[in-house]
Amino acid sequence: MADLGGGVSGTTPATAGGGRRTGTGFGRLLVTVYGILAFAAIGRSSYELATKFSEAPVAYSLSTLSAVVYVLATVALAKGGPRWRVVAWVTVGFEALGVLAVGAASAVSPDVFGETTVWSGFGQGYGYVPLVLPFVGLWWLWRTRPHGTHDAAPATPEPTEPTEPTGPTAPAAPDPEVR
């Protein structure tokens, strides 16, 4: 397993933007796991929206949001051009923050969202895959980052900061309508 591919070993061509591919080699597996999680999240949120949204609007909105983010991250990692790389940094970073924030909130107050979400208990219901995956994703984006001085893609995950799930889903501001 020493050869992680993704252009790191020089066996795959670089993308047009000078970056190395995020969807080949080890990235092929990463995109697969992201895709499976995306399908799981889509399935979960469609089921929740269709059958019981009014029971826990915050939890189920959060499920839908996470589903959208997983889909975006999957596509971005699979495509991997300079622009998609930015999308990947933002969405994967958002997931890392999301699972930590929601996981911490659910640990402090288990029923804070009224119902469990993909990210409750740090992704416990999904074998902690939602916890591990974004950090593997960030590592992979870093590992395959483009070299050179004038690359469009940011080399750090800082741009993800503003997308932290505060506001409507903030655990610090419990919605009286929940429960």
Add this chain to the structure above:
Amino acid sequence: MVLPLLIVVLLACAALAGWASWFVVQDRAVILKQLIGAAVVEALVVVQAVVAGVLMVTRDHPVDGPLFWGYVATALVVLPIAAIWAFAERTRWSSVVLAVAALTVGFLDWRLWQIWGAA
């Protein structure tokens, strides 16, 4: 759902995952025969879904329909997409992808069995 069919599907998933894992060890990419194997697994899942649908109607088996068919849809979608995605890769990661997909379908099928018995 019927138990013998569940066992057949789980064994088929395990066999496909094992075959792909053996290829990982050998540092080989997915071959056409494995895609045919994946198609067989897919066909078994379809048969299982049809049998479940028939049982639901004829025996009036109580089940959380949206949840059950949601899982069926996911189980049916995973393997074809993963197989194409794996086949496009010509390194051992190709085989890792197929193995993961096969295990996922096996897991989803196990969840189907639980959902079937839960209602």
